[in-house]
Amino acid sequence: MKIIAGSxxxxxxxxxxxxxxxxxxxxxxxxxPNGESRVVVTETSIGKEAVVLQSLSSPVDRHIVxxxxxxxxxxxxxxxxxxxxxxxxxxxxxxxxxxxxEPLSVKVVAQLLQxxxxxxxxxxxxxxxxxxxxxxxxxxxxSARPLFLQHFRDSLDLPHTVVVAPDAGAVKSSTEFxxxxxxxxxxxxxxxxxxxxxVEVVGISGRVKNKHVLLVDDNIVTGSTLLTTSEVLRKxxxxxxxxxxxxxxxxxxxxxxxxxxxxxxxxxxDTVDSSEKLKVKSEKLKVLSVAGIIxxxxxx
Numbered sequence: 001m002k003i004i005a006g007s008x009x010x011x012x013x014x015x016x017x018x019x020x021x022x023x024x025x026x027x028x029x030x031x032x033p034n035g036e037s038r039v040v041v042t043e044t045s046i047g048k049e050a051v052v053l054q055s056l057s058s059p060v061d062r063h064i065v066x067x068x069x070x071x072x073x074x075x076x077x078x079x080x081x082x083x084x085x086x087x088x089x090x091x092x093x094x095x096x097x098x099x100x101x102e103p104l105s106v107k108v109v110a111q112l113l114q115x116x117x118x119x120x121x122x123x124x125x126x127x128x129x130x131x132x133x134x135x136x137x138x139x140x141x142x143s144a145r146p147l148f149l150q151h152f153r154d155s156l157d158l159p160h161t162v163v164v165a166p167d168a169g170a171v172k173s174s175t176e177f178x179x180x181x182x183x184x185x186x187x188x189x190x191x192x193x194x195x196x197x198x199v200e201v202v203g204i205s206g207r208v209k210n211k212h213v214l215l216v217d218d219n220i221v222t223g224s225t226l227l228t229t230s231e232v233l234r235k236x237x238x239x240x241x242x243x244x245x246x247x248x249x250x251x252x253x254x255x256x257x258x259x260x261x262x263x264x265x266x267x268x269x270d271t272v273d274s275s276e277k278l279k280v281k282s283e284k285l286k287v288l289s290v291a292g293i294i295x296x297x298x299x300x
Contacts, residue, residue: 001298002046004070006054008063009087009273012291013053016085019295025050025074029066037062039069041077049081050074051298056090056109057249057272064090064112071116084113085122085294087271088247092127093219110134122297124271124290125218125246142297144269147288148244149180151267152214160239161212162186166229170217177216177244186213188229209237219247220268223254227261234262247271255282 002025005013010024017024025043032038052074054067067084075082094105110131113121120138125145132139152161164186165174171187178185186206213233215226220243230241241263248268258266259282267286268274274287 001049001051002043002074004041004050004052004074006052006063006066006070008055008057008066009053009270011273011275012055012087012270012289012294015289015291016051016053016294016298019291020298027070037065037069039066039073041070041073046074046077046079048079050079051083051085053085053087053294055088055272056086057088060090064109068112068116071118075117081119082117083120083122083298084116084118085298086113087124087290087294088219089123089126089131092131093221095128095131106131107134122294124269127218140297142290142293144246144271144288144290144293145177145180146293147269147290148177148216148267151286151288152181152242152244156212156214156242158183160210161214162206162208163214163216164188164208164229164233166215166217166225173218174216177214181214183214188232204232204236207236208233210239212240212242213238214242214244216244218245219249220245220254220266221249221251223257226263227257230262240264243267248274250274255285258282259284 001022003013003017003022004025004027007029013024028040028042030038052070054063056063071082091106091109097104114137118137120140121135122140124142126141161183163174163178163183165171166188175185186204186208188204226243233241242265243263244267246269249272265284269288269290271290
C-alpha cells in the first residue's frame with residue numbers, strides 16, 4: 001500500500017506511512033504560470049491499493065483541487081482500492097443554509113470529492129454528524145477524543161475537575177467527554193446579539209470556583225467563544241482553564257490572543273499542519289498526533 005501526500009499536511013502523512021511500514025509515493029506538486037495546480041505522480045509503481053492524505057485547510061480551494069487531481073492520477077495508474085484521508089474536512093462549518101441564496105456548501109464539497117473513485121473517506125471529528133449523509137460512499141469518522149482523555153487523565157487532578165459546555169451546541173459532546181473522564185459537567189447559558197455579534201453569559205448551572213475547568217470542541221477558528229468563556233470562568237473562580245480542540249485553523253493572531261488570555265493550556269492535534277503557521281512560541285500549546293489513530297484504521 002502506497003500513501004500519497006498532498007501539500008496540506010506532509011508531516012502527518014510521513015508519520016502515518018512510517019507507522020504503516022510503507023513509504024510515501026513520490027509526487028511533484030506545483031502551479032502553472034496561470035495559477036492552476038499541477039500534479040505529477042512520479043512513483044513508477046503504485047499497485048492496486050493506495051491512500052491519499054490531504055487536509056482541506058487553508059488555502060482550502062487549492063487543496064480540494066489538488067486532492068481531486070492526485071486521486072485521478074493514481075486511479076489512472078491502476079489503483080482500484082483508493083482510500084482518501086481528510087483529517088480536516090474543509091467547509092464543514094458551512095453545514096446549514098441560514099438564508100435564501102446561500103448554498104449548502106459542505107454538501108457541494110462532498111459531491112466534488114466523490115468525482116474521484118474512492119472506496120471510502122476517513123476523517124476526524126466532524127462539525128455536524130449529518131455531514132456523513134452527504135456522501136454516497138462509506139465515511140469513517142475517527143475521533144481525537146482518546147488522545148485528549150489520556151492527556152487530561154495524566155495531567156489533571158480529576159476529583160477537582162469539571163467539564164464546561166460553553167453553549168447549547170456543545171452540551172452533548174461535553175457531557176459525553178465528562179462521562180468518559182469521570183467528572184461532572186457544568187453548562188453555560190449564553191445569548192448573542194444578532195446585530196453586534198457580542199456574546200453575553202447569562203447563567204452557569206454549577207460551581208467552577210476552585211475547580212480545574214476543561215472545554216472541548218471540534219475546531220477553533222477565531223477563538224472568540226473560548227476566549228469569552230475563559231474570561232467568565234476565571235471571574236467565577238476557576239483554578240485553571242484548559243482546552244481540547246481537534247482542529248486548530250491557525251488563523252493569524254488567534255494563538256497570540258490565547259497567550260494573553262486566562263486559558264492555561266490548549267491541546268490540539270495535527271489534523272491541520274502548524275509547521276509554517278505558528279508564528280509564536282507557546283508554552284500553553286500542546287500538539288498531539290492523530291497518526292497512530294489513522295494508521296490503526298488503515299491496518300484494518
